[in-house]
Amino acid sequence: MKLRKLDQAFYDDNTHLIQALDNEDGKWISGKTRGHGIVVVNINKLTFAIPLRTSIKHNAAYITQKSNQKGVKGKGLDYSKALLIINQKYISDEIFLIPAEQHKNIQGKEFFITRKFEKYVS
DSSP: OOEEEEOHHHHHHOTTOGGGSOEETTEEOSSSOTTOEEEEEEETTEEEEEEEEEEEOSSSEEEEEEOOSTTOOEEEEEGGGOEEESOGGGEEEEEOOOOHHHHHHHTTOHHHHHHHHHHHHO
């Protein structure tokens, strides 16, 4: 399972998706962006981008690293913030890097993550 980034074209074409952007007065702020690191999942000929998040507080997620912080489950893939990708140009070829421990918890889990996400969107 490959970790990618959303291409700048996604942000340029989807300024109305405030939850997907670090946004100030309708403008994208460069640097760290929510949803920028993604895992791509295909279900029934639809392509979804599941973002990596650092402070997940709910169960609609695949946790890669647990948190000791009260009320926070941990870091991982946040199904509730997944995006339907209608144009493949929105997925960059650029690899998104995460700590090795988290990456290890995603590698080899493509089937499990895809099935869990499929149940979430059904």
